[in-house]
Amino acid sequence: MEAPKPTMEYRKLGKSGLEVSVVAYGDMLAQETEENQKKTNEIINKCFEVGINYFDTAEGYGDGQHETMLGKALKQSGKKREDYVVSTKIFFGADKTTPNAQGNARKHIIEGLNASLKRLQLDYVDIVFSHRHDDDVPVEEVVFAFAQLIKEGKAFYWATSEWTPEQIIEAMWVADKYGLPAPVAEQDQYNLLHRRNQEVTYGYLFDKFGYGTTIWSPVAGGLLTNKYTEDFDVKGTRHEIPLFANMFHYHEYFAPEKAKESQKKWKELLEIAKELGTDNISILAIAWCVRNKEVSTVIAGLSKPQYVEDAAKAVEISKKFTKEIEERINKLFPVPDGGFNWKKRVINTNRRLAQY
Numbered sequence: 478m479e480a481p482k483p484t485m486e487y488r489k490l491g492k493s494g495l496e497v498s499v500v501a502y503g504d505m506l507a508q509e510t511e512e513n514q515k516k517t518n519e520i521i522n523k524c525f526e527v528g529i530n531y532f533d534t535a536e537g538y539g540d541g542q543h544e545t546m547l548g549k550a551l552k553q554s555g556k557k558r559e560d561y562v563v564s565t566k567i568f569f570g571a572d573k574t575t576p577n578a579q580g581n582a583r584k585h586i587i588e589g590l591n592a593s594l595k596r597l598q599l600d601y602v603d604i605v606f607s608h609r610h611d612d613d614v615p616v617e618e619v620v621f622a623f624a625q626l627i628k629e630g631k632a633f634y635w636a637t638s639e640w641t642p643e644q645i646i647e648a649m650w651v652a653d654k655y656g657l658p659a660p661v662a663e664q665d666q667y668n669l670l671h672r673r674n675q676e677v678t679y680g681y682l683f684d685k686f687g688y689g690t691t692i693w694s695p696v697a698g699g700l701l702t703n704k705y706t707e708d709f710d711v712k713g714t715r716h717e718i719p720l721f722a723n724m725f726h727y728h729e730y731f732a733p734e735k736a737k738e739s740q741k742k743w744k745e746l747l748e749i750a751k752e753l754g755t756d757n758i759s760i761l762a763i764a765w766c767v768r769n770k771e772v773s774t775v776i777a778g779l780s781k782p783q784y785v786e787d788a789a790k791a792v793e794i795s796k797k798f799t800k801e802i803e804e805r806i807n808k809l810f811p812v813p814d815g816g817f818n819w820k821k822r823v824i825n826t827n828r829r830l831a832q833y
Contacts, residue, residue: 490604490691491688492686492688493689495562496530498529498531500775501774502777505778521550521554528789532562533776548596551597566606566607568608582611601632601633603634604635605634608639623660636663636664638665645682661688664692669810671726672812676827677814677816684820690771690774695766700716701759701762706758708736749761750794753797760788761794768829800833803830816828
């Protein structure tokens with residue numbers, strides 16, 4: 478008898494009316510080749526099969542190549558446009574050779590999204606993100622540019638990625654002052670090794686504004702996987718690259734003097750995973766992110782059909798979490814200090830545990 482397929486869960490994107498699957502498709506490292514296109518088509522079809530309706534990309538992923546492949550894959554799926562949600566991100570540019578092809582100037586925001594839509598073969602995206610804050614551009618210019626795109630029907634919502642709360646609130650203030658659409662969500666890194674922004678820093682945005690989050694890197698760039706329970710050579714992996722090693726906290730856990738201690742933690746994490754019904758640390762890591770109700774959706778690197786099935790299983794595993802399980806995980810990866818409940822104006826040392 479065939480096992481029942483996992484049931485997908487959907488959440489509102491912050492206070493907006495848009496409903497997104499709690500796990501979403503992403504693949505920032507994809508390059509456009511015939512073989513990769515065939516694989517992407519298969520992955521997108523698998524996403525629809527398990528109920529994933531949200532697909533994320535960016536102009537900077539492969540200098541626009543990922544947008545091109547995603548657009549072709551969505552087209553071949555035969556799905557109606559209302560059946561799926563697409564977001565792209567503008568800032569880093571697909572062309573790095575000219576001065577106005579990156580950043581948050583009105584010129585690049587508008588021209589950048591127009592170019593993204595052409596690559597995606599879409600008339601509009603559901604969400605357009607500012608991929609980074611731009612200190613060299615007045616926030617008024619940024620807010621007016623995104624408002625223009627929404628007015629023209631090229632996007633329904635705009636959002637932020639790796640902005641600070643102060644920067645987001647300033648954009649909200651400008652939007653309110655001029656009667657323009659405010660950003661609705663933040664795309665921030667969140668995983669067991671990188672908790673502060675989601676669990677402390679953005680708390681005010683969640684409590685006061687109902688801000689959404691489309692978190693990325695739930696498995697810390699591949700660090701939260703079974704292979705790190707033993708000695709593992711990172712040669713040829715992204716953790717060999719200093720930028721990614723720092724981004725995903727590799728040296729904090731697997732510098733030579735720390736590796737043995739971290740392997741013990743990873744083995745304990747694997748035991749918890751097995752108790753919840755999986756022998757895969759990555760599935761547990763995604764499920765842990767999904768369990769946080771202040772996460773609207775978890776953008777996972779779904780570069781293989783199997784990863785799509787794993788992400789769907791993580792949704793089921795997330796429903797098995799208990800306060801006891803959370804506390805055991807917190808002993809391995811401590812809760813960052815500074816939590817506060819801005820609705821009740823009381824110290825809240827663990828926003829996650831307060832959800833139980």
